[in-house]
Amino acid sequence: MSTVNKEHKDRLFCFLFGSESNKEWTLSLYNAVNGTSYTDPEDIEFTTIEDAVYMGMKNDLSFTLFHVMNIYE
Numbered sequence: 001m002s003t004v005n006k007e008h009k010d011r012l013f014c015f016l017f018g019s020e021s022n023k024e025w026t027l028s029l030y031n032a033v034n035g036t037s038y039t040d041p042e043d044i045e046f047t048t049i050e051d052a053v054y055m056g057m058k059n060d061l062s063f064t065l066f067h068v069m070n071i072y073e
Helices: 008-017 020-034
Strands: 044-046 061-065 068-072
Touching: 008 020, 008 061, 020 044, 020 061
Parallel strands: none
Antiparallel strands: 044 061, 061 068
16 A cells, blocks of 8 residues: 655645745735735745644645745745
């Protein structure tokens, strides 16, 4: 019996919205969730916590936009 990877959806979400190369998609997600219409993806700064530093604490995706931190789990 094979093991089930329960994080496969998490990896896809992080790939789509947590990558420097996909900032346009991240901004689109932010605009959809918050009802805004920002247009410059370069305003996004990713702040995702990696578990290598924080030993067990990790958020799926976080970024700041205009000095406001947004965290997605």
